[in-house]
Amino acid sequence: MRIAVTRTGGFAGITRRAELDTTGRHDEARLRSLAVAALSDGRPDRPAGVPDGFDYELEVDGIKAYCADPHLSAPQRELISRVLGERA
Template sequence: MRIEVTRSGGFAGLTRHAALDTADRPDAGHLHALAEAALSPSGTNRAPYPDGYSYTITTGTGTIHCVDGDLTPAQRELIAAVLGEGA
């Protein structure tokens, strides 16, 4: 499975994009479970706040847009895994 994350916004307004292919990873099952949970809407749909980040998470099964302050634990963990840094 290919998982892509795009982060935009923040104080500098920069965009960062990264992709992760889970095919040969020992943690593939965990990442697939995170991706499935991350694509479930959190229900609040907050608007981005000034200097906050907006995220787009895309997998083979769908895409979701989310923002700082409204991330679920699964979204936060998946974003950190794909971008290689904390969300």
């Protein structure tokens, strides 16, 4: 499963994007379940965010969903942290 997270907005307005392939990873099962939950908690279009809040685009095997701070579900928050954390 390929998971990509793109974060835009924020006070700095700087875009960050990270992508990973779950295949063969030690946390593959966790990532797959987070990805499914995060997508189903997401919205089909970009939600209107709060001023300076981060906006997120989640893409899982080509399926996209959107969410924005500070209204993330727990799976969205963990997935975003794990995927963007890959580059932190």
